[in-house]
Amino acid sequence: MGIIDSIGNLVMKNRIEDLEKCVNNPHDTQQRVLRQLLQTAENTFYGKEHNFSGIRNYEQFKRQVPVNDYHDLFPYIEKLLKGEQNVLWPTPIKWFAKSSGTTGAKSKIIPVSTEGLEQCHYQGGRDMLALYINNYPDAKLFSGKNLSIGGSQETNYNNQNGFYTGNISAVVMKNLPFWAQFGRTPGLEITMMTNWEEKIRKIAEITSLQKITSLAGSPMWMLLLLQHIIKEQKIEHIQEIWPDLEVFFHGSVSFGPYRPLYESLDKNSSLRYLEIFNATEGFFGLQDQKYDNSLLLMLNYGIFYEFIPEKEYSEDNPKVVPLSEVEEGKNYSMVISTNSGLWRYKIGDTVKFTSTNPYRFVISGRTKHCINIFGEDLFVEHAEKALSRASRETNAVMRDFTAAPFFYDRQKKGYHEWLIEFVRPPQDRQEFREILDRELCNLNDDYASKRKEDIAIEAPVVREMPQDTFYEWLKQKNKLGGQHKIPRLSNSREFVEELLAIQKSLQKEI
Numbered sequence: 001m002g003i004i005d006s007i008g009n010l011v012m013k014n015r016i017e018d019l020e021k022c023v024n025n026p027h028d029t030q031q032r033v034l035r036q037l038l039q040t041a042e043n044t045f046y047g048k049e050h051n052f053s054g055i056r057n058y059e060q061f062k063r064q065v066p067v068n069d070y071h072d073l074f075p076y077i078e079k080l081l082k083g084e085q086n087v088l089w090p091t092p093i094k095w096f097a098k099s100s101g102t103t104g105a106k107s108k109i110i111p112v113s114t115e116g117l118e119q120c121h122y123q124g125g126r127d128m129l130a131l132y133i134n135n136y137p138d139a140k141l142f143s144g145k146n147l148s149i150g151g152s153q154e155t156n157y158n159n160q161n162g163f164y165t166g167n168i169s170a171v172v173m174k175n176l177p178f179w180a181q182f183g184r185t186p187g188l189e190i191t192m193m194t195n196w197e198e199k200i201r202k203i204a205e206i207t208s209l210q211k212i213t214s215l216a217g218s219p220m221w222m223l224l225l226l227q228h229i230i231k232e233q234k235i236e237h238i239q240e241i242w243p244d245l246e247v248f249f250h251g252s253v254s255f256g257p258y259r260p261l262y263e264s265l266d267k268n269s270s271l272r273y274l275e276i277f278n279a280t281e282g283f284f285g286l287q288d289q290k291y292d293n294s295l296l297l298m299l300n301y302g303i304f305y306e307f308i309p310e311k312e313y314s315e316d317n318p319k320v321v322p323l324s325e326v327e328e329g330k331n332y333s334m335v336i337s338t339n340s341g342l343w344r345y346k347i348g349d350t351v352k353f354t355s356t357n358p359y360r361f362v363i364s365g366r367t368k369h370c371i372n373i374f375g376e377d378l379f380v381e382h383a384e385k386a387l388s389r390a391s392r393e394t395n396a397v398m399r400d401f402t403a404a405p406f407f408y409d410r411q412k413k414g415y416h417e418w419l420i421e422f423v424r425p426p427q428d429r430q431e432f433r434e435i436l437d438r439e440l441c442n443l444n445d446d447y448a449s450k451r452k453e454d455i456a457i458e459a460p461v462v463r464e465m466p467q468d469t470f471y472e473w474l475k476q477k478n479k480l481g482g483q484h485k486i487p488r489l490s491n492s493r494e495f496v497e498e499l500l501a502i503q504k505s506l507q508k509e510i
Helices: 003-024 026-041 045-049 058-064 070-081 114-135 168-174 178-182 196-207 219-233 259-265 380-394 429-443 445-454 469-476 494-502
Strands: 095-099 108-112 145-149 155-158 163-166 212-217 247-250 272-279 282-287 295-297 303-309 331-338 345-356 359-366 397-406 415-424 461-465
Touching (some): 026 303, 026 331, 070 095, 095 168, 114 247, 114 272, 145 196, 380 397, 380 429, 397 469, 429 445, 429 461
Antiparallel strands (some): 155 163, 272 282, 282 295, 295 359, 303 331, 331 345
C-alpha cells in the first residue's frame, strides 16, 4: 500500500471512533441535536413564531411545532426567495436545491445552509469513505480518482435577490471543499455541463486515461456512462479500462433492477457495491456492513428524526414518534428537522428498521405511489393530470390504468410502460402517447430532464387493454369491492406482468 493510501486510510479510521460514540448513544445524540437546532434558530422568524426559546424537551417541541409538508413551509421559503434572511435558519441562505414531486408545483425549492452542506452532505461523504475503509482495510481508494457523476447539473443565479438554484448534486459540487475536489474526477467544468451527450463523451475521453479506483452517483447515470465507454472502447468489462476499480457508492434510486446489468459489465464480479441514502433535504444513511444492505442511520449530522407509523400516513394530524419508540419490521414515514431550517418536515420517504441496536433501516418506499427507477420521481398526481389532458385532446375516455418501468438491458435504455383500459379509445393513439409524454415533462422537472433527447428514458409505451382486464385482476386477487384499488404506479413490474398475463397476447401498442 502506498504512502497516500496509508495516510488517507489512517485519517478515515479516526472518524470511526466518533461514529461509534453516536451509534452507542443514539438517544443522547439525538436530544443534543434537537437542543442545538432549537438554540441556534430561536431568534429566527420561525423560531420566534413557535417560541423555540421556551422549549425544554421533546414533548414541548411536539406541542409547539406542527408537522409540515412543503406547502406548509413554502410561505417561509418564499420569504427567503424574495431576499429576506433569518427566516427559518439564522445563517444566510444563498443556495436552494430543486426537487420535484409536490402538489401544485413543478419543483420544490429547498433551502441549503452552509451548516447543511458541511455538517451533513460533506460529513456523509467522509463517513462513506471511513466506513468502507473500516470494512476493507486493504482498500487503495486514495491511489486513484473517484469518478462522480450525476444528471444534467446546472445552477442559476438570481440577480435580484442574490441566490443560486440547482439540483442538490450541483449545489454540492459547486461548494465542494478542496479535499474532496482533489480526489475526484472529472473537473467542475465538465461535471456541470448540461448537454448530456457531449458531457458523457468528455467524461469518457478523460477518465478512460485516468486511474479510477471508485465510482459514486446514481446507478442510472453511471450505467449510461459505463455502457458508452464499453461500446466505444469495444471491450467486454469495465476493468479492461480501469483495472484498479474496486467500489461503486450508489444512491438516489433503487439499485435492485440495475445490479444484474452492473454485474454483466463487471469482470469476475470483483466490484463492491455500497448504498447511501442522500436526498435533497439531507444525508440520512450509509451501508456500514459488508453483507447487510441495511443502512446505518446517521445521528449527528444536524438532523433530528421523527417517524409517522404507516397507519397514520394519511391522517391530518398523524401520530409522530421519536427514534426511541420505533419498532423493527414496521414501516415509518420520515420527519426531519434540519440545520437548513426544515422543521418537522415530511420528506415522503418511508423506512423499515431492521435493527434498533444500532439503528439500521432499509428504504421501503414512498408515502405516495410513484415511479423512481430512473430518478424521475413520477407521482400519481402527475400521471392523472397528464392522462386527463391526453384523453381530453384525443376524445378518449379512460376506465383504469397502471404503469411501471421497463428496465434497461445491456444496450438499451428503459422506458415507462402504461396499461390503459379505455371505455372509448383515443381518436389518434400516437397523439395520445405524445401528449402524455409532453404533459409529464411539463408537470415534472425530473421526468423532463430524463426524457430530454432520450438521455435516460425513452418515449413511453402505451398498451390498450381489453375490457374488464382490471376487473379480472381484482377478481383473481379476491379484491373486488371495498377499499381495494388498482395500483397506479410502481417501481416493480409485478402488477404489469400479472395484467399482461390475463390477456396472453400483447395488445396493440399505441
